[in-house]
Amino acid sequence: xxxxxxxxxxxxxxxxxxxxxxxxxxxxxxxxxxxxxxxxxxxxxxxxxxxxxxxxxxxxxxxxxxxxxxxxxxxxxxxxxxxxxxxxxxxxxxxxxxxxxxxxxxxxxxxxxxxxxxxxxxxxxxxxxxxxxxxxxxxxxxxxxxxxxxxxxxxxxxxxxxxxxxxxxxxxxxxxxxxxxxxxxxxxxxxxxxxxxxxxxxxxxxxxxxxxxxxxxxxxxxxxxxxxxxxxxxxxxxxxxxxxxxxxxxxxxxxxxxxxxxxxxxxxxxxxxxxxxxxxxxxxxxxxxxxxxxxxxxxxxxxxxxxxxxxxxxxxxxxxxxxxxxxxxxxxxxxxxxxxxxxxxxxxxxxxx
Amino acid sequence: xxxxxxxxxxxxxxxxxxxxxxxxxxxxxxxxxxxxxxxxxxxxxxxxxxxxxxxxxxxxxxxxxxxxxxxxxxxxxxxxxxxxxxxxxxxxxxxxxxxxxxxxxxxxxxxxxxxxxxxxxxxxxxxxxxxxxxxxxxxxxxxxxxxxxxxxxxxxxxxxxxxxxxxxxxxxxxxxxxxxxxxxxxxxxxxxxxxxxxxxxxxxxxxxxxxxxxxxxxxxxxxxxxxxxxxxxxxxxxxxxxxxxxxxxxxxxxxxxxxxxxxxxxxxxxxxxxxxxxxxxxxxxxxxxxxxxxxxxxxxxxxxxxxxxxxxxxxxxxxxxxxxxxxxxxxxxxxxxxxxxxxxx
Numbered sequence: 001x002x003x004x005x006x007x008x009x010x011x012x013x014x015x016x017x018x019x020x021x022x023x024x025x026x027x028x029x030x031x032x033x034x035x036x037x038x039x040x041x042x043x044x045x046x047x048x049x050x051x052x053x054x055x056x057x058x059x060x061x062x063x064x065x066x067x068x069x070x071x072x073x074x075x076x077x078x079x080x081x082x083x084x085x086x087x088x089x090x091x092x093x094x095x096x097x098x099x100x101x102x103x104x105x106x107x108x109x110x111x112x113x114x115x116x117x118x119x120x121x122x123x124x125x126x127x128x129x130x131x132x133x134x135x136x137x138x139x140x141x142x143x144x145x146x147x148x149x150x151x152x153x154x155x156x157x158x159x160x161x162x163x164x165x166x167x168x169x170x171x172x173x174x175x176x177x178x179x180x181x182x183x184x185x186x187x188x189x190x191x192x193x194x195x196x197x198x199x200x201x202x203x204x205x206x207x208x209x210x211x212x213x214x215x216x217x218x219x220x221x222x223x224x225x226x227x228x229x230x231x232x233x234x235x236x237x238x239x240x241x242x243x244x245x246x247x248x249x250x251x252x253x254x255x256x257x258x259x260x261x262x263x264x265x266x267x268x269x270x271x272x273x274x275x276x277x278x279x280x281x282x283x284x285x286x287x288x289x290x291x292x293x294x295x296x297x298x299x300x301x302x303x304x305x306x307x308x309x310x311x312x313x314x315x316x317x318x319x320x321x322x323x324x325x326x327x328x329x330x331x332x333x334x335x336x337x338x339x340x341x342x343x344x345x346x347x348x349x350x351x352x353x
Numbered sequence: 354x355x356x357x358x359x360x361x362x363x364x365x366x367x368x369x370x371x372x373x374x375x376x377x378x379x380x381x382x383x384x385x386x387x388x389x390x391x392x393x394x395x396x397x398x399x400x401x402x403x404x405x406x407x408x409x410x411x412x413x414x415x416x417x418x419x420x421x422x423x424x425x426x427x428x429x430x431x432x433x434x435x436x437x438x439x440x441x442x443x444x445x446x447x448x449x450x451x452x453x454x455x456x457x458x459x460x461x462x463x464x465x466x467x468x469x470x471x472x473x474x475x476x477x478x479x480x481x482x483x484x485x486x487x488x489x490x491x492x493x494x495x496x497x498x499x500x501x502x503x504x505x506x507x508x509x510x511x512x513x514x515x516x517x518x519x520x521x522x523x524x525x526x527x528x529x530x531x532x533x534x535x536x537x538x539x540x541x542x543x544x545x546x547x548x549x550x551x552x553x554x555x556x557x558x559x560x561x562x563x564x565x566x567x568x569x570x571x572x573x574x575x576x577x578x579x580x581x582x583x584x585x586x587x588x589x590x591x592x593x594x595x596x597x598x599x600x601x602x603x604x605x606x607x608x609x610x611x612x613x614x615x616x617x618x619x620x621x622x623x624x625x626x627x628x629x630x631x632x633x634x635x636x637x638x639x640x641x642x643x644x645x646x647x648x649x650x651x652x653x654x655x656x657x658x659x660x661x662x663x664x665x666x667x668x669x670x671x672x673x674x675x676x677x678x679x680x681x682x683x684x685x686x687x688x689x690x691x692x693x694x695x696x697x698x
Contacts, residue, residue, distance in 0.1 A: 172690030183679035205530040332531040339524035
């Protein structure tokens with residue numbers, strides 16, 4: 001049964017209450033839903049456009065034909081083997097990073113905190129680089145990256161805990177951990193022979209260059225499990241945002257819930273790192289923009305965040321690959337956009353920190 | 354009465370104790386410098402190391418190694434260690450922020466970014482050419498970080514300064530990466546330098562940056578009294594008739610001078626400026642005249658020890674000193690962050 005909620009009459013958001021029998025009900029914010037659909041269209045359009053671009057120009061109808069039915073062998077090779085994996089990787093990595101950022105920012109209740117600043121991506125990166133240097137198969141790198149991310153998150157949490165949690169202390173401890181792990185990554189990269197150093201440096205800035213269908217598979221499977229889980233957990237996240245005491249009074253088992261959220265956030269960051277390296281500032285910037293557009297954190301807003309992350313990273317990759325005079329890693333573009341945005345946020349920060 | 358004797362604060366005995374401590378540290382520095390001449394992929398006897406200094410025999414292989422490789426390295430380490438430690442202490446004094454450090458606040462990356470640009474766009478290869486770029490980059494980065502962090506409510510708190518510094522570092526780091534990827538030649542030139550290393554630099558580099566470092570060090574020592582007044586708090590310092598803005602500006606310029614020179618000589622080496630003043634303060638208390646004097650000695654002591662550790666840990670390969678200092682210094686940052694005073698600031 002669907003009925004519009006009354007809040008629209010009071011000038012609030014247009015809400016739809018959706019009941020499935022007597023056991024489940026959803027409240028859907030129509031505006032957020034509409035924006036999500038719009039973003040989905042934008043992602044698809046961008047992806048189709050990106051597939052036509054390059055030194056070998058493929059007409060749009062051939063892109064569609066090569067993807068869904070049959071085209072000439074040449075078109076099929078370029079589109080299906082070369083371009084689509086990169087495009088899909090960018091989309092999925094963007095979605096994973098953005099939703100990971102939303103989870104951590106929600107947990108810390110601080111919009112200036114994200115896994116790329118406080119060392120969680122750095123934890124995934126150092127393990128991934130270690131595995132690449134030592135010639136582990138690609139298959140294990142996502143797992144290793146996840147281990148690194150979880151270890152880093154645990155260390156940050158334990159070190160920032162001092163008879164209670166303080167957001168500021170968490171940020172500072174996180175910056176320390178980030179510096180420590182970045183030094184480890186630098187050490188591994190310096191050890192590379194010169195021939196591989198460029199690839200390693202490109203990777204350590206974050207790039208979707210050279211991703212294949214295997215990468216797409218890995219991150220699609222991971223995202224397919226983690227994103228729904230994250231959307232389900234946003235309800236708990238909102239309760240946690242009232243503070244531990246109130247969440248406890250409301251009957252929530254605070255620590256297991258927080259642990260679950262941290263694990264999901266770490267896993268999202270880790271698969272993204274395993275595929276594309278530590279792409280910066282998506283996790284930091286996108287959730288903030290999504291909150292401005294979509295309002296407070298709900299499952300719908302999280303979906304919006306993920307889609308916005310996908311649009312942004314794909315857009316950044318198109319800029320990095322085609323607009324700039326030389327092809328650069330996408331991480332350079334996201335940093336070029338994200339860092340000034342963050343500094344602007346900090347400049348205007350009216351939170352006392 | 355022993356109760357009175359445990360109140361040191363001032364007095365001739367306290368000064369004597371601090372002076373003795375400084376001499377001890379100096380003695381330790383001499384020992385570490387000698388070790389730095391001895392230890393490496395080729396072990397060299399102390400005799401050879403001393404002979405290379407005072408009684409040089411060009412036919413001896415070992416003495417040539419000391420003279421041409423390890424001596425420049427050690428001397429550059431001495432200068433860079435002092436400059437970074439004093440720069441860190443002065444930043445901590447003027448921002449009244451225990452987390453201030455050239456690397457945490459992005460000054461190091463500003464200098465490094467400017468240098469990589471100078472190498473890439475103008476093909477400069479010698480420190481005496483790009484040191485000016487380093488000053489420019491360090492100056493712009495510190496001004497940017499400080500002005501962003503001090504805007505808004507609460508002023509420049511440690512957290513805001515650290516966040517602004519971390520983000521500026523990340524931004525400049527990614528641009529450095531972009532430049533390096535465009536040009537393999539530049540990449541090869543700066544790859545080891547970028548990790549922070551005092552190895553393989555000719556002694557001329559040191560003579561080149563020495564005037565700037567010396568200006569910074571002497572200027573810092575001359576400002577020590579004013580820094581003490583500043584430490585009482587902005588309002589008190591003003592009430593006592595001090596131009597706090599002018600002091601901030603002058604010490605910022607000195608910090609830029611020292612950091613730019615250090616980065617030109619050895620690349621961005623982090624956390625020396627954070628850790629050394631905190632270690633020193635345990636012994637000296639809050640008097641910046643002593644803190645800065647101790648920093649000049651303890652900074653190189655720490656840097657050379659880290660450099661020696663880097664040579665020993667991964668023998669026969671070497672770990673860049675910047676990586677060692679980051680690994681030892683980052684826990685320091687965490688420990689400081691755990692002090693209640695900082696987190697609640």
